[in-house]
Amino acid sequence: MNIGDVAALSGLPAKTIRYYEDIGLVKPLRSTNGYRTFRESDAHKLAFLGRSRALGFSIEDCRNLLALYEDEERASAEVKDIAEQHLERIDDKIAELKKMRAALAHLVDACAGDHRPDCPILADLAINTTKHRDEEQFENTA
Amino acid sequence: MNIGDVAALSGLPAKTIRYYEDIGLVKPLRSTNGYRTFRESDAHKLAFLGRSRALGFSIEDCRNLLALYEDEERASAEVKDIAEQHLERIDDKIAELKKMRAALAHLVDACAGDHRPDCPILADLAINTTKHRDEEQFENTA
DNA sequence: GATAAGGCTTCCCCTTGCTGGAAGGTCAAC
DNA sequence: GTTGACCTTCCAGCAAGGGGAAGCCTTATC
Structure with a gap:
């Protein structure tokens, strides 16, 4: 075909x-x-x-899985190993996303979301940055 | 500097x-x-x-957030909107990963992981092809 | 002054896993 | 004989940078 x-x-x-x-x-x-x-x-x-x-x-995992799929003599342990490693990567990713989600959800909750400029989200992203204090600063040429 | x-x-x-x-x-x-x-x-x-x-x-989100950060006249609603959309994307991603995780964990559990070639993981990955080929099985396994 | 180490510059290719498009060959239908 | 649907190859590009080469710049030490 x-x-x-x-x-x-x-x-x-x-x-x-x-x-x-x-x-x-x-x-x-x-x-x-x-x-x-x-x-x-x-x-x-x-x-x-x-x-x-x-x-x-991943594509490389797929390549290996495909090879095992076609190998009648494979040991299922090899397949399981690939799958378990992948499972771990998925868990890591989920954990990372959940951490992001928690932090972000907290900020979103705190933000009024109205016409006023005050915004806890921006405030958090700007932590440690002294706001616009540098506007009038002269150039610090090397 | x-x-x-x-x-x-x-x-x-x-x-x-x-x-x-x-x-x-x-x-x-x-x-x-x-x-x-x-x-x-x-x-x-x-x-x-x-x-x-x-x-x-995303970089584009960052670009927009940065612009809002520098705009003293912004409405916090604009920031919140970006954050909420991002939150939604994160939730979608988490949901997708969880679905993957569940399916994969189920297969991993079912696999003996020994020297023998029998492997439920490979069997599952091959299911659609075999199904299409010989068995027209009912895939409505709840 | 010479030299070595480290910092800085631009440049282009590599990554992952495709996706889109241009330019063109092939095939079946009307 | 001409559409129009397929098919082919090659080129470009996406996110979001990373790696490394080749070559200046600066500073420290002898």
């Missing part, structure tokens, strides 16, 4: 599929007119990649 | 500060030897930017 067919099947944009070929994740055949020709196995791989990416795995 | 000094003060790498000048966030002077010369106000802006970025605001 052509790239449009496999794009529809896998749910991936054609551009993405070409990119995946570029970086060696899939290796479709070529027909005489130069068009890529995808086998069933290619379609499976692409769907596999789509699912892996949807779980947030 | 030179870029190294303001880098130490603001906690931002010199590279980042040059980049911020490139995109017009700060406009340091130049001394005769070609070195950038930062005023107090530049240092304040950079610290402001560092804190805004630490809260996850």
